[in-house]
Amino acid sequence: MTACIVGWAHSRFGKLEGETLEGLITKVASGALDHAGIGPDEVDEIVLGHFNAGFSAQDFTASLVLQADDRLRFKPATRVENACATGSAAVRQGIRAIDANAARIVLVVGAEQMTTTSGPEIGKNLLKASYLPEEGDTPAGFAGVFGQIAQAYFQRYGDQSDALAMIAAKNHRNGVDNPYAQMRKDFGYEFCRHESEKNPFVAGPLKRTDCSLVSDGAAALVLADTATALKMRRAVAFRANEHVQDFLPMSKRDILAFEGCEQAWNQALNKAGVTLDDLSFVETHDCFTIAELIEYEAMGLAKPGEGAKLALDGETAKDGRLPVNPSGGLKAKGHPIGATGVSMHVLSAMQLVGEAGGIQVPGAKLGGIFNMGGAAVANYVSILDRIR
Numbered sequence: 001m002t003a004c005i006v007g008w009a010h011s012r013f014g015k016l017e018g019e020t021l022e023g024l025i026t027k028v029a030s031g032a033l034d035h036a037g038i039g040p041d042e043v044d045e046i047v048l049g050h051f052n053a054g055f056s057a058q059d060f061t062a063s064l065v066l067q068a069d070d071r072l073r074f075k076p077a078t079r080v081e082n083a084c085a086t087g088s089a090a091v092r093q094g095i096r097a098i099d100a101n102a103a104r105i106v107l108v109v110g111a112e113q114m115t116t117t118s119g120p121e122i123g124k125n126l127l128k129a130s131y132l133p134e135e136g137d138t139p140a141g142f143a144g145v146f147g148q149i150a151q152a153y154f155q156r157y158g159d160q161s162d163a164l165a166m167i168a169a170k171n172h173r174n175g176v177d178n179p180y181a182q183m184r185k186d187f188g189y190e191f192c193r194h195e196s197e198k199n200p201f202v203a204g205p206l207k208r209t210d211c212s213l214v215s216d217g218a219a220a221l222v223l224a225d226t227a228t229a230l231k232m233r234r235a236v237a238f239r240a241n242e243h244v245q246d247f248l249p250m251s252k253r254d255i256l257a258f259e260g261c262e263q264a265w266n267q268a269l270n271k272a273g274v275t276l277d278d279l280s281f282v283e284t285h286d287c288f289t290i291a292e293l294i295e296y297e298a299m300g301l302a303k304p305g306e307g308a309k310l311a312l313d314g315e316t317a318k319d320g321r322l323p324v325n326p327s328g329g330l331k332a333k334g335h336p337i338g339a340t341g342v343s344m345h346v347l348s349a350m351q352l353v354g355e356a357g358g359i360q361v362p363g364a365k366l367g368g369i370f371n372m373g374g375a376a377v378a379n380y381v382s383i384l385d386r387i388r
């Protein structure tokens, strides 16, 4: 791999009153260029990750990045979309431009503004990332889809409510130390474990604390080829970047196996020539706590049906064997769809250069990222390594 991350910017995630999609995009675009010490005229290509699906009336958004600086005018700019993995799809498109020697510097932006949409519309928009003929009428939107997955998992492997509450509590605890996070509240295990007025059931066995947040936010990063990156202040290289796309209908797959996720991790670990034991941390797609649990199994940390033990034994806690979601994950940090994958790469790069502040994993050397679109349909894994 030749692409490296050399600079970045991240907005706060949350309900950002008075903010616009354009404002979010332009602020992180210029912030990332400033952070990298790269002038807009040096940019060869721009990629914007933006899901939309009804969240924004403006649907032709790639050129909004050009509003960050007049010197970006006439640069090639494209928007990409791959459901909740839209951000990682944008990162990958940038990497491929560099690997093909078609670009030396690429500006990647991910953004979404979700909170200006009303509750029922949010669920409808998100469900556009499901297979409409079979899953389009699922009650409670995507929470309903993962509620069914959780129910099926409980039927096959037994009730996992304790482990799901451990995952929720862990990610909420980690989010407290993340200044970009939408929710910085340490709810604790007991609150996450039990149904209450403040923590009602949302879909199947999933309670509110099992669900990611509805968020506004943006993140951006600058990619450069290795030769250029080695002359910069910071350089975080892609040891691997893999994309595996699976069938859309859940009925065509064993939905408890997340086979696309498994395949993407296998490919990435092979390419990087490392094992999970070599990773210092993982940022994984916890759109719902049951997703994080199944991802433990798909990535190879636990056998099928045994992911709960990792959560219950604290092995994926920040001070555990392999910290998972030290940022607080989608659960606490927030999940502005198009920004999420870019955010995962930005926060991982921060970890590797030792600039992650309160969420820093001490001595982090190698980071893994898994970002997912739909129910394990679009699967992206990156393995990042600091080279400067």
Ligand SMILES: CC(=O)CC(=O)SCCNC(=O)CCNC(=O)[C@H](O)C(C)(C)COP(=O)(O)OP(=O)(O)OC[C@H]1O[C@@H](n2cnc3c(N)ncnc32)[C@H](O)[C@@H]1OP(=O)(O)O
Pocket (backbone or CB within 6 Å): 083, 084, 085, 119, 126, 129, 141, 142, 143, 202, 208, 209, 210, 211, 212, 213, 214, 287, 288, 335, 372, 373, 374, 375
């Ligand atoms: C689509 C893909 O390709 C793959 C994916 O990633 S799927 C994931 C896509 N994202 C989603 O589906 C979003 C899921 N989450 C939600 O829909 C909503 O957060 C929810 C339905 C779980 C809760 O929404 P709600 O019931 O309308 O809550 P809301 O009225 O906004 O807030 C009530 C309280 O709960 C809190 N709250 C809201 N959502 C919360 C959450 N997810 N976790 C914890 N607390 C939450 C609020 O802060 C508020 O607290 P206070 O009373 O103390 O102020």
